[in-house]
Amino acid sequence: MLHRDSPIGIFDSGIGGLTVMRRIKERLPNERLVYFGDTARVPYGTKSPLAIRKYAAEDTALLLRYNPKLIVIACGTVSAVALDVVKETAKDIPVLGVIAACVATALEKTKTKKIGVIGTLATIASEAYPREIYAREHGATVFSKACPLFVPLAEEGFLNHEATRLIAHEYLADFKTEAIDTLILGCTHYPVLRPAIEFIMGNKVQIIDSGEAMALEVELVLASRDLLNLSKTTALHQLMVSDVPQKFKTVAELFLGIELPDVELVAT
Amino acid sequence: MLHRDSPIGIFDSGIGGLTVMRRIKERLPNERLVYFGDTARVPYGTKSPLAIRKYAAEDTALLLRYNPKLIVIACGTVSAVALDVVKETAKDIPVLGVIAACVATALEKTKTKKIGVIGTLATIASEAYPREIYAREHGATVFSKACPLFVPLAEEGFLNHEATRLIAHEYLADFKTEAIDTLILGCTHYPVLRPAIEFIMGNKVQIIDSGEAMALEVELVLASRDLLNLSKTTALHQLMVSDVPQKFKTVAELFLGIELPDVELVAT
Numbered sequence: 001m002l003h004r005d006s007p008i009g010i011f012d013s014g015i016g017g018l019t020v021m022r023r024i025k026e027r028l029p030n031e032r033l034v035y036f037g038d039t040a041r042v043p044y045g046t047k048s049p050l051a052i053r054k055y056a057a058e059d060t061a062l063l064l065r066y067n068p069k070l071i072v073i074a075c076g077t078v079s080a081v082a083l084d085v086v087k088e089t090a091k092d093i094p095v096l097g098v099i100a101a102c103v104a105t106a107l108e109k110t111k112t113k114k115i116g117v118i119g120t121l122a123t124i125a126s127e128a129y130p131r132e133i134y135a136r137e138h139g140a141t142v143f144s145k146a147c148p149l150f151v152p153l154a155e156e157g158f159l160n161h162e163a164t165r166l167i168a169h170e171y172l173a174d175f176k177t178e179a180i181d182t183l184i185l186g187c188t189h190y191p192v193l194r195p196a197i198e199f200i201m202g203n204k205v206q207i208i209d210s211g212e213a214m215a216l217e218v219e220l221v222l223a224s225r226d227l228l229n230l231s232k233t234t235a236l237h238q239l240m241v242s243d244v245p246q247k248f249k250t251v252a253e254l255f256l257g258i259e260l261p262d263v264e265l266v267a268t
Numbered sequence: 269m270l271h272r273d274s275p276i277g278i279f280d281s282g283i284g285g286l287t288v289m290r291r292i293k294e295r296l297p298n299e300r301l302v303y304f305g306d307t308a309r310v311p312y313g314t315k316s317p318l319a320i321r322k323y324a325a326e327d328t329a330l331l332l333r334y335n336p337k338l339i340v341i342a343c344g345t346v347s348a349v350a351l352d353v354v355k356e357t358a359k360d361i362p363v364l365g366v367i368a369a370c371v372a373t374a375l376e377k378t379k380t381k382k383i384g385v386i387g388t389l390a391t392i393a394s395e396a397y398p399r400e401i402y403a404r405e406h407g408a409t410v411f412s413k414a415c416p417l418f419v420p421l422a423e424e425g426f427l428n429h430e431a432t433r434l435i436a437h438e439y440l441a442d443f444k445t446e447a448i449d450t451l452i453l454g455c456t457h458y459p460v461l462r463p464a465i466e467f468i469m470g471n472k473v474q475i476i477d478s479g480e481a482m483a484l485e486v487e488l489v490l491a492s493r494d495l496l497n498l499s500k501t502t503a504l505h506q507l508m509v510s511d512v513p514q515k516f517k518t519v520a521e522l523f524l525g526i527e528l529p530d531v532e533l534v535a536t
Contacts, residue, residue, distance in 0.1 A: 048511050048514070153417065156416050161434075164431075245314055
């Protein structure tokens with residue numbers, strides 16, 4: 001049985017998913033959130049589907065110990081290549097990946113139906129986004145591009161640096177040529193690079209931030225199952241990671257946008 | 269008992285260590301090399317000493333299955349924070365880290381005794397390089413800088429890209445001010461970025477490449493123990509990894525400089 005006062009479990013390959021946690025927290029302040037970031041094995045996006053699927057099952061199993069009423073995959077890569085693994089491991093607990101939420105928002109906003117998607121190597125190679133978009137909208141045209149340097153640039157805090165703009169220009173130039181009107185940020189690290197991405201894409205292209213899209217989806221799913229918490233819990237949010245590396249606090253606060261709660265080190 | 273015809277075991281967090289394998293292969297063509305790259309958990313350099321030490325012990329145990337006559341840590345980060353763990357795990361088998369080799373070469377070449385060191389966050393935070401340099405040469409002055417973006421830039425093939433030069437300029441500017449005459453590349457990924465680094469540092473600064481320094485050290489250690497292979501073995505080199513991600517072959521060949529031998533997927 002799922003309970004209203006159970007927490008929402010959120011996981012990511014690392015701390016990029018804190019951008020999703022932040023949006024859920026803003027939208028649903030009554031909810032208690034339990035976040036796990038697999039910082040010992042981060043990044044996932046440069047690795048193989050085989051490795052990602054193994055890690056995703058382990059991450060889900062870890063969250064299940066906290067009896068969540070919903071599991072949120074705050075990782076574009078896991079959502080793209082291991083959604084089925086997470087659902088299988090989570091059994092009766094509902095699971096939300098970022099792809100459906102981002103695609104729903106993108107299809108609402110696009111006028112020309114020319115949609116760009118950026119993500120990790122693994123996400124783009126999986127073709128999960130074009131598959132989801134074409135299934136919902138035959139008339140769409142999807143352009144995809146892997147942007148492997150965006151994750152390290154975000155983690156190193158090179159947010160609106162000239163080097164970041166140069167790299168963004170190189171990655172995004174084709175989207176300009178193809179005249180997309182909507183760009184999905186298919187990796188939860190990317191929202192902190194939004195100013196650099198917008199600098200290249202201009203202000204006519206709608207940017208779809210997976211955190212915002214997910215927070216809306218979380219609310220809809222919980223409401224439909226009558227699982228929204230009606231009063232604010234006094235219990236604190238929990239933040240667990242598999243490693244606490246150099247500069248962890250600084251980088252994590254960059255993604256979360258507020259001061260971190262206590263961080264617990266756990267083994268996967 | 270160690271045997272002349274046993275292989276040399278080499279490991280790294282990923283495939284940056286292939287730059288070391290390449291130099292050993294060039295210098296000691298008779299030797300059979302067994303390489304393990306922990307591509308499922310790469311990178312190590314952004315992680316904590318705790319995680320790195322655990323991984324280093326597991327990597328060493330894996331190489332021990334091949335009865336190596338020598339273990340080469342082709343990873344600056346492991347050499348800096350887990351040399352003792354590797355030695356303990358390897359028991360009677362000699363172990364070489366990159367630090368002693370690089371420092372020996374740097375002290376031979378420097379005239380002003382002003383030495384710069386670049387490496388990962390974990391390597392620089394460990395202060396292993398300054399410790400080793402000051403222990404051998406009291407009159408030296410050491411300047412260190414972590415360059416976290418160099419590994420992803422190398423792996424993404426942004427070798428002499430304008431963005432790489434901008435980032436290199438930012439990382440290396442202090443070395444110019446301090447007028448170092450020798451710069452240690454304290455991460456085995458960095459040799460492929462040498463043109464960009466030299467572009468910033470100019471041609472008066474000596475660059476110490478850990479691959480070259482290690483190959484020399486390997487020869488000296490094996491010769492001193494009468495363990496050099498006297499005739500070329502017909503056995504092939506072995507290349508093992510814990511994950512085979514996207515673009516693996518392209519990137520690995522960039523570091524190795526030749527076509528890859530067959531790659532075997534192993535679990536740590």
